[in-house]
Amino acid sequence: MSREPRTFAEVLRMNLGAVTARASVRIVAAFRERSWLIGETVFPFLSMSTFVLVYRGLHAPPAFEAFAVLGGAMIAYWNNVLWSMASQFFWEKEQGQLQLYLITPVSRMSILLGMALGGMLATTTRALVILAAGLWLFHVPFPLDRVPGALGLFLLTLGALYGLGMILSSVFLLWGREAWNTVTLFQEPVYLASGFYFPVRALGTLVASVAGLIPITLGLDGIRQIFYGDAARGFLPLAWIVPIQAALLVVYLFLAHRALLTMENLGKREGRLTIRGG
Amino acid sequence: MSAPTKGPAIETAGLTRTFHTRRERDVLALRGVDLRVERGECFGLLGPNGAGKSTLIKILTTLLLPTSGSARVAGFDVAKEPLAVRHRINLVSGGDSSGYGILTVRETLHLFARFYGVPWPEAKRRAEELMEITGLGPKADTRMSGLSTGMKQKVNFARGFMSDPEIIFLDEPTLGLDVEASRAIRSFIARWVRERPDRTVLLTTHYMVEADELCWRVAIIDHGKILALDTPRALKRALPEETVFVVHLAAPPPAGWDAGIAGIESAIQQTHPGTGGAELRLTLREDQVIGEVLGAFRHREIPVLDLTKHEPSLESVFVSLVGRGLDEADAPDAEASA
Secondary structure (H helix, E strand, O other): OOOOOOOHHHHHHHHHHHHHHHHHHHHHHHHHOHHHHHHHHHHHHHHHHHHHHHHHHOOOOHHHHHHHHHHHHHHHHHHHHHHHHHOHHHHHHHOOOHHHHHOOOOOHHHHHHHHHHHHHHHHHHHHHHHHHHHHHHHOOOOOHHHHHHHHHHHHHHHHHHHHHHHHHHHHHHHHHHHHHHHHHHHHHHHHHHOOOOOOHHHHOHHHHHHHOOOHHHHHHHHHHHHHHHHHHOOOOOHHHHHHHHHHHHHHHHHHHHHHHHHHHHHHHHHOOOOOOOO | OOOOOOOOOEEEEEEEEEEOOOOOOOEEEEEEEEEEEOOOOEEEEEOOOOOOHHHHHHHHOOOOOOOEEEEEEOOEEOOOOHHHHHOOEEEEEOOOOOOOOOOEHHHHHHHHHHOOOOOHHHHHHHHHHHHHHHOOHHHOOOEHHHOOHHHHHHHHHHHHHOOOOOEEEEEOOOOOOOHHHHHHHHHHHHHHHHHOOOOEEEEEEOOHHHHHHHOOEEEEEEOOEEEEEEOHHHHHHOOOOOOEEEEEEOOOOOOOOOOOOOOEEEEEEEEEOOOOEEEEEEEEOOOOHHHHHHHHHHHOOOOEEEEEEEOOOHHHHHHHHHOOOOOOOOOOOOHHHO
16 A cells, blocks of 8 residues: 655655656657657747748848747747646546546646646757757857856746646636637737747837736846847846746746636536536 | 544445536435445445446545535545545546556556655556556557557556555446456456455446446445445345246156255246256245255255256346336436536
């Protein structure tokens, strides 16, 4: 019989085991099913190339081409959050698998964290491929000495972004069968509102501020500023972006935890956790 | 957290569950279920679709809250102490498959072991053992996406045992499996219970033979109410239908052959003119009386060609209680949505 953990260390070990277990599915999938890799790198790369070529045709500053390359790489994360985080619990329920997770003695946050961590790692390969191809093909300027600072903000952004994905996974589960349409609804508008291919400042203060709730918006804005300074035409000063992203990370993780509890309690009261197609 | 290790494995008192639906009237899926399953028992729950079996299992496995009443599993309240319950249980729902198409059978079993904190060497040993027993061994490195439905179901079944639970809930575990696979699973359950006297199985099934073969006690449930609860033998004995022994003899017995055998309640004899043999249909007060009957034939040197015992089946118990067979019209109830 498996022994119930008694100390905090044992509980932590068990939950970390769950995090790595769930993350491993994503990582194994990323390397075993290479067709996904092609599908998820080629299309963002083509969109990115279009923007780079348009900027080049218009004789825009070289930093603009770099914006498109960085945005193209970051799109992979947004797609991953939508398709593999937000809608994941819904699909798990449809397959009758959600109940298997819910009867396990680990925290639901561990399962979500595992999904997020696995998603981040798997998507990083795709993002790196897009980034490397963009840099290599278009020879955009990329100051390597600024990579450590940009990487710090990038990791903070990813944390907050996947925190948002964790909230959405509970929300989408409660929305039920409309998840697919909802995902589609969120995908394209965010490409625009988050300024994946252009400085988000161009959208105006109001739209850019609202879009800032999606961590990738300010994350991209800040990373561009780290790399290209004033040429990045930043929306908010970098000194503001870091604490905002840190706050979003904390708030989103807290809300994700609350959303999970709400989802589970509501599901248990209304019998929605195991209804398939419902 | 860990405290109760005594008392029944499962205990419910006045358990009710209502489903509120938007379009139709509220559906009462469980109506005051009182149940006590002892530790170490293999307990069967029989009922048609919509009877409330799955709703009851979902409450006991902490997936659903009761509307009223209480339920304790391994001594813990399912509504107030769900985590303590989850450490001690597992669930296998027939017809479901577990895991991801991209993972192999072995990886799937290892994956679920990690959610229960099973140490790696132990998880490895259990996975190999379970794959061997369920016949999944040759498919250990096959991706789940490449398995047949039956094989996927076997993986799901093996997954349920990876945590070596104190109490396992098997909800129609052989649903849709072929005869051979069903037999393998039944023999695994029987062996698991035999080898681990402290473990408990709660099994719901459509197949009467399965319940008869595996379960020590059976509850028959319909429309959310338990209609009868006893050992399969006692349930069958309670029927007006009697056990009949049919004896084929090489020659008709002489008149008065049964003189001195007090336990024979009725004996109907039919001779077969073609073969010169005879068939006797005997109703006995107790099964042991058949020994005296056979002794009487031996004494008179009448060879016994064949002896069969016809008992009322659980199916007939079910029909007498529910008014229809398991495969007939299902209860128009909430189970499909539970």
